[in-house]
Amino acid sequence: MSIKEITEDLIIKISNSEEKAFSLLYDCYYTYLNTVALCYIFNKDVANEIVNDVFINVWHKRHTLSYPIHYYLIQSVKNGCLNYIRAQRTTERALSGHKKLLLDFQEEYILTNPTPLQYLETQEIEKEVRNAIAQLPEKCRIIFEQFLFFGKLPEEIAKEQLITVSTVRVQLKNATDKLKVSLSHLICILVLIVLY
Amino acid sequence: MQSNNNNFEELMIDYISGDISEADQQRLSELLKSSADFKTQFDEMIKIRALSFIPQIEAGKQKNYNHILERIKEDVPTKNMSRSWMHNLRQIAAIVILVISVSVSLFYIYRDITTPGDSSICYETIAPIGSQTKIILPDSTIVWLNSGSSLKYNQSYGKKNREVALSGEGYFVVFKNNKKQFTVHTGELDVNDVGTVFNVKAYKNEEEITVNLIEGAVAISLPDNKDAGMIIIKPDDRFIYNRITKKSESFQTNASRSALWTTGKLCFVDATIEQISKDLERRYNVKIQIANEQIKKELFSGSLNLNLSLKEILSYIDVDKKYRINQTGDTIMINIR
Numbered sequence: 454m455s456i457k458e459i460t461e462d463l464i465i466k467i468s469n470s471e472e473k474a475f476s477l478l479y480d481c482y483y484t485y486l487n488t489v490a491l492c493y494i495f496n497k498d499v500a501n502e503i504v505n506d507v508f509i510n511v512w513h514k515r516h517t518l519s520y521p522i523h524y525y526l527i528q529s530v531k532n533g534c535l536n537y538i539r540a541q542r543t544t545e546r547a548l549s550g551h552k553k554l555l556l557d558f559q560e561e562y563i564l565t566n567p568t569p570l571q572y573l574e575t576q577e578i579e580k581e582v583r584n585a586i587a588q589l590p591e592k593c594r595i596i597f598e599q600f601l602f603f604g605k606l607p608e609e610i611a612k613e614q615l616i617t618v619s620t621v622r623v624q625l626k627n628a629t630d631k632l633k634v635s636l637s638h639l640i641c642i643l644v645l646i647v648l649y
Numbered sequence: 650m651q652s653n654n655n656n657f658e659e660l661m662i663d664y665i666s667g668d669i670s671e672a673d674q675q676r677l678s679e680l681l682k683s684s685a686d687f688k689t690q691f692d693e694m695i696k697i698r699a700l701s702f703i704p705q706i707e708a709g710k711q712k713n714y715n716h717i718l719e720r721i722k723e724d725v726p727t728k729n730m731s732r733s734w735m736h737n738l739r740q741i742a743a744i745v746i747l748v749i750s751v752s753v754s755l756f757y758i759y760r761d762i763t764t765p766g767d768s769s770i771c772y773e774t775i776a777p778i779g780s781q782t783k784i785i786l787p788d789s790t791i792v793w794l795n796s797g798s799s800l801k802y803n804q805s806y807g808k809k810n811r812e813v814a815l816s817g818e819g820y821f822v823v824f825k826n827n828k829k830q831f832t833v834h835t836g837e838l839d840v841n842d843v844g845t846v847f848n849v850k851a852y853k854n855e856e857e858i859t860v861n862l863i864e865g866a867v868a869i870s871l872p873d874n875k876d877a878g879m880i881i882i883k884p885d886d887r888f889i890y891n892r893i894t895k896k897s898e899s900f901q902t903n904a905s906r907s908a909l910w911t912t913g914k915l916c917f918v919d920a921t922i923e924q925i926s927k928d929l930e931r932r933y934n935v936k937i938q939i940a941n942e943q944i945k946k947e948l949f950s951g952s953l954n955l956n957l958s959l960k961e962i963l964s965y966i967d968v969d970k971k972y973r974i975n976q977t978g979d980t981i982m983i984n985i986r
Contacts, residue, residue, distance in 0.1 A: 472718075479714055487706045491699040495665045501706075505717055512721050554678040555664065562691075583704045601698065602705050606668045626658045632697050 461520040468515050475515070478522070479508060484579075486530050493534035493563050497604065503533035535563055585635040589628055596621055597628035656680075657687055661694055770804040776817070778934045781911070786813075786824075790831065793820040793911045797852065797931040818850040820908045838890050841879075842867040848907040855927060860888040861907035871897075909952060916952040922966070922983070925949060933959045935976075940984040944972065 459481055466474035486507065490500035507529040511518065519525075542556045586594060596614065599605045600621075605613075607621040614621070660677040663669040669677070680687050776782035776794035784792045784800060788807045794800055798817020806812065811823075811831040823831045825844025833840040835851035838858050845865025851858040860869060860882065868879040869888055874895070882888050887907070888899040906916040915928055923945050926937035932955055939945050953962050963974050963981070975982045 476714065479717070480710070483710055483713065484703060484706045488699045488703060491702055492695050495667065497702060497705075501713065505713065505720070508717050509720055555674055555681075558678060558681055578700070579703050579707050582700055586701060586704070597701075600662075600666065601701055604666075606666055607662065608668070622659050622662055625662050629658065629694060629697060632701060633693065636697060636700055 459522065464518050464520040464522055467511070468518050470515060475512060478511070482526055483508075486526060489527060489530050490534055493531070493559065494537060499537060500534075503530060503537065506533060531563055535560060538563070582636065585632055588635065589631055593624045593628050593631075596624040600625055657690065658694070661691065665695075665698065771801055772803065772806075773799055773801045775799040778931055786811075788826065788829075789824040791822040791824075793908075795819065795850075795910055795931070815849055815851060817852050818848070818910070820846075820848045820911050822846050837871065837873065837892060839870045839872060840867050841870065846908075848904070850907070852927070852931075856892055858890045858892065859907070861902070861904040862886050862888075863904045863908060906952075910955070913955045914952050915955055918950050919948045920950070921945060922947055922949060925966070926983075929959065929962065934979070935959065936980045938980060938982050940982055944983060944985060 459478060463474050463477060467478060483504065486504045487497075487500060490503050491497060494500045494503065507526060510529065511522075511526075538556055538560050542560075586597070589597060592614075596610055599610045599613070600607070607618050607625070611618040611621045657677075657680050660669070660673050660680070663673060664677055681691060774782060774784050774794065776796050776798050778797045780796055782794040784794065786792065786802065786806065788811060790811070792800055792813070795818035798815070798819060800816075800819060801814040802812065807829070809829065811826075811829050812834065813832070814834040816835070819833070821831075821833065823842060823844050823846070827843050829843075831842055831844070833849055835849065835858055838851070838860075840847065840849060840860055842865060845867055846863040847865075847867055848861040848863065849859070850861075860867070862882050862884050864884055866881060866883060868881050869890075870879050871877050871890070877897075880888065880897070880899070882899055885901055885904045886899050887902040887904060888897065890897040902918065906918065909916040910928075915925075915932075917925055922939060926939065929935070930937055949966065951965075953965060955962075957965075959981075966972075967974060971986060973984045973986050975984075
């Protein structure tokens with residue numbers, strides 16, 4: 454599945470309520486938009502919910518869609534993230550000023566980063582990422598996966614693995630450092646991809 | 650820098666996991682502000698993290714699509730109808746609430762205009778023993794309450810008149826409003842004015858009620874003694890009413906001293922140790938007993954800083970080392986050596 458398959462024709466088909474066309478758009482963009490949302494919202498479930506809302510909204514507004522749709526999708530995800538952060542700020546107004554500063558920073562980050570990741574052909578990258586993670590030392594990989602994919606806190610991982618919290622932190626840092634090296638070419642490539 | 654770097658990454662890990670202490674939040678936001686390098690690192694870490702999720706996202710893709718389809722199908726057939734119905738419902742609800750709130754407020758406004766002064770809701774502010782409170786009333790009048798005092802006013806305050814009831818000591822800076830008289834009720838004595846600064850001391854356990862006028866003019870009336878009429882006092886006048894003898898007197902003094910307690914000081918001019926100890930009792934939440942009749946008559950002048958400890962203050966009072974001061978629990982006994 455490639456982004457090049459998203460043509461004006463496809464958008465017209467979606468406008469005509471063709472579910473198959475919609476499913477194609479989903480296939481192309483779902484993973485990408487999730488990755489975009491995850492750059493702004495650290496909770497993967499919240500990020501996924503924001504992306505789902507974008508797709509549902511696309512379907513509801515299918516009669517008014519226009520081509521190209523790429524920036525509309527990204528902007529919708531960003532707006533969803535912004536709304537979430539702003540709502541969080543209102544509900545957590547009682548929180549300390551520093552929490553507010555960080556939320557301010559995040560909001561600023563969303564507003565100033567035009568596109569967090571250029572579009573990627575996700576299937577290819579998936580393999581690379583999977584390999585990069587698989588190549589992490591075993592202990593390091595387990596901790597990284599527990600932290601990232603299962604959303605566990607460093608304290609919980611420490612308890613389960615019978616190690617100290619600081620070891621967990623060091624391992625997480627090592628994992629990030631190693632991935633930075635093995636995926637750095639991706640970041641470079643991402644910038645070079647020219648869209649449309 | 651290296652250690653700062655490690656630190657930054659650890660802070661980021663905690664922040665991303667949502668489990669970050671308040672102190673660390675401050676450190677992280679300071680680091681992010683401190684240099685563009687940290688911002689770049691923030692950016693990099695977040696992107697690496699987001700990329701790392703790709704395999705997992707891909708794995709859940711089909712299941713999630715079914716979930717989206719379900720949601721779309723749930724929404725679509727009922728969508729238009731339910732939306733417009735909900736919309737109407739909201740409008741109706743808004744109108745109903747508006748009508749109710751307007752009629753309720755009209756009811757209260759009307760009631761306040763027709764029956765002044767006896768609104769049922771009463772506000773009370775208390776300054777517990779050992780602490781002071783500052784109150785700003787609805788008309789911007791400021792009241793400092795000394796320790797062990799309370800101030801009551803009811804809902805209609807400021808609508809037609811401004812009435813408060815004081816027990817204890819209060820320092821009033823009354824917002825000027827010639828149309829609405831400001832009255833302090835203390836039980837035995839009322840202080841009326843339209844915009845002045847004065848101090849009223851009316852503790853229930855003290856014989857005397859004292860009014861010190863700092864600015865403007867006030868009229869004092871005694872509800873129990875209508876014959877006395879209004880007594881007008883001028884700035885720097887002190888008015889004293891004795892609850893037992895029911896006699897009153899007024900004389901010139903430096904009235905601003907009476908308000909020094911609002912700044913954490915106590916000032917006495919020719920005060921007996923008994924009077925001083927009453928103030929100290931309230932401030933430090935102790936009982937002071939003076940065992941010797943002779944000491945009770947001694948007069949003191951001077952000012953005390955209430956931020957000092959009680960022990961220090963007592964040693965200031967006893968500069969000549971004439972007294973024996975013993976403390977047992979909350980009771981302090983002052984006797985002659």
